Amino acid sequence: MLTIPFIRANSEITIQGLTKKHVANASEIVHQLIAMDDQRKSLLQQAESALEISNAAAKEIGSLMQSGQKELAEVKRAETAALKGTIREKEEAAKAAEKQMLDLLVTLPNLPHSSVPKGKTAEENEVILTWGSLPNMQVDAQPHWDLIKKYDIIDFDLGNKITGAGFPVYKGKGARLQRALINFFLDEAIKVGYYEIQPPILINEDSGFGTGQLPDKEGQMYVTKEEGLFLIPTAEVPITNLYRDVIVNEKELPIKNVGHTPCFRREAGSWGAHVRGLNRLHQFDKIEIVQIHKPETSYQALEEMSLHVQGLLQKLNLHYRVLRLCGGDMGFASALTYDMEVWSGAQNRWLEVSSVSNFETFQANRLKLRTKVDGKSILCHTLNGSALALPRIVAALLENNQGPDGIKIPEILVPYTGFTHIN
RNA sequence: AGAGGGGUGUCCGAGUGGUUUAAGGAGCACGCUUGGAAAGCGUGUGUAGGUCUCAAGCUUACCGAGGGUUCGAAUCCCUUCCCCUCUACCA
Numbered sequence: 001m002l003t004i005p006f007i008r009a010n011s012e013i014t015i016q017g018l019t020k021k022h023v024a025n026a027s028e029i030v031h032q033l034i035a036m037d038d039q040r041k042s043l044l045q046q047a048e049s050a051l052e053i054s055n056a057a058a059k060e061i062g063s064l065m066q067s068g069q070k071e072l073a074e075v076k077r078a079e080t081a082a083l084k085g086t087i088r089e090k091e092e093a094a095k096a097a098e099k100q101m102l103d104l105l106v107t108l109p110n111l112p113h114s115s116v117p118k119g120k121t122a123e124e125n126e127v128i129l130t131w132g133s134l135p136n137m138q139v140d141a142q143p144h145w146d147l148i149k150k151y152d153i154i155d156f157d158l159g160n161k162i163t164g165a166g167f168p169v170y171k172g173k174g175a176r177l178q179r180a181l182i183n184f185f186l187d188e189a190i191k192v193g194y195y196e197i198q199p200p201i202l203i204n205e206d207s208g209f210g211t212g213q214l215p216d217k218e219g220q221m222y223v224t225k226e227e228g229l230f231l232i233p234t235a236e237v238p239i240t241n242l243y244r245d246v247i248v249n250e251k252e253l254p255i256k257n258v259g260h261t262p263c264f265r266r267e268a269g270s271w272g273a274h275v276r277g278l279n280r281l282h283q284f285d286k287i288e289i290v291q292i293h294k295p296e297t298s299y300q301a302l303e304e305m306s307l308h309v310q311g312l313l314q315k316l317n318l319h320y321r322v323l324r325l326c327g328g329d330m331g332f333a334s335a336l337t338y339d340m341e342v343w344s345g346a347q348n349r350w351l352e353v354s355s356v357s358n359f360e361t362f363q364a365n366r367l368k369l370r371t372k373v374d375g376k377s378i379l380c381h382t383l384n385g386s387a388l389a390l391p392r393i394v395a396a397l398l399e400n401n402q403g404p405d406g407i408k409i410p411e412i413l414v415p416y417t418g419f420t421h422i423n
Numbered sequence: 424a425g426a427g428g429g430g431u432g433u434c435c436g437a438g439u440g441g442u443u444u445a446a447g448g449a450g451c452a453c454g455c456u457u458g459g460a461a462a463g464c465g466u467g468u469g470u471a472g473g474u475c476u477c478a479a480g481c482u483u484a485c486c487g488a489g490g491g492u493u494c495g496a497a498u499c500c501c502u503u504c505c506c507c508u509c510u511a512c513c514a
């Protein structure tokens with residue numbers, strides 16, 4: 001969430017930023033917000049000055065009662081009783097004005113970083129680097145949805161039976177490959193200083209608000225019927241919310257956390273030709289890295305996180321590219337996002353496997369996540385990234401490494417899997 | 424899940440309708456003292472909003488959260504969350 005003082009002081013920058021993110025009527029909205037804030041302030045002042053009078057009178061009545069001057073106290077009481085209505089009225093009006101303003105404010109996305117390219121669709125994302133080269137594919141190379149059947153390692157039909165579409169069952173070497181990837185990714189993160197967290201995978205409404213899923217995107221999350229808890233769409237939500245309503249000691253920054261969780265996405269309405277097999281699921285596993293920084297170090301951290309993710313892909317010897325997302329393709333809360341895509345040899349297309357973002361103060365403002373610098377409390381910057389999401393990595397590994405003697409496991413994973421081939 | 428007891432500032436802890444402007448203690452910071460330190464003494468010590476050119480000051484809210492009663496609520500009432508003890512259940 002953007003802050004009102006920022007918007008007031010930088011209304012032109014705000015309008016330009018929102019326009020880059022393709023918010024319609026940005027200028028109108030910004031001016032409306034400022035007017036609403038003026039209204040809120042004025043009402044608040046009126047309520048507070050009435051309260052001040054009433055507080056003073058109450059105190060006076062108190063001391064009159066104590067000294068036995070009951071009659072004088074009664075007179076005073078009758079006088080102040082009349083104030084009650086005014087106070088209530090003004091307070092309610094101020095609260096309503098504030099709510100109206102916040103309701104509008106929460107609908108605004110974060111402002112993009114200056115390096116974010118203009119553009120509306122995924123085609124306009126900027127490719128900033130490509131690593132490796134196209135895998136040598138045999139002529140009859142099969143897509144992963146055929147390979148998983150051939151080797152009986154991932155079973156969609158069983159998933160359909162026990163749950164529904166998009167909930168695969170991993171079996172035998174398929175299950176062990178999952179476990180190997182999870183441990184590999186966690187170990188690599190821990191090696192470079194991340195602290196492992198195992199969070200709950202159900203979260204409450206406050207947490208959903210804190211990281212920007214609520215209000216608005218509840219349609220993308222599963223909810224429990226009795227408690228109204230949400231199944232997490234990513235570990236970002238619980239791990240970042242660990243710091244909700246926290247003033248972090250400056251010395252503890254930066255904070256670097258990593259966690260593995262299953263992720264649940266309803267993906268309502270997004271099924272189609274390009275989402276076969278492991279390309280898009282309702283439940284999948286992901287290792288997420290989360291960092292909390294002082295403002296001046298967050299962009300350096302973003303680059304470091306991007307390099308960490310790239311290092312994982314290089315160790316797995318996957319041909320990949322890095323994109324800088326354009327204004328229209330970026331997430332709601334992000335100021336700058338890099339997407340990593342791996343080449344899927346049999347589908348002949350790039351698959352997004354990671355998204356690394358700096359949210360600057362956007363989440364921190366919702367979370368009330370602050371630190372103190374020179375005695376003043378300031379909002380922290382939050383960042384996160386997938387390092388990595390499993391299904392599309394599995395898809396690419398299966399497709400790119402298939403051969404006559406089965407699927408070759410990348411060397412670095414063999415100590416984790418305990419086998420060299422799936423066959 | 425049932426019965427009972429709780430939730431107060433950085434921490435401990437007092438406080439059941441009116442100088443509470445949240446006592447007292449500890450911690451922390453600064454100062455005095457000291458050869459240096461400790462002890463001692465003194466001062467300060469939260470968050471958010473408003474007012475203000477800045478600062479100071481003034482002011483409003485905050486005693487788990489939300490609502491209510493009252494001229495006045497940490498204190499009374501309602502709702503809700505969390506913690507502890509016992510019982511039940513369970514991995």
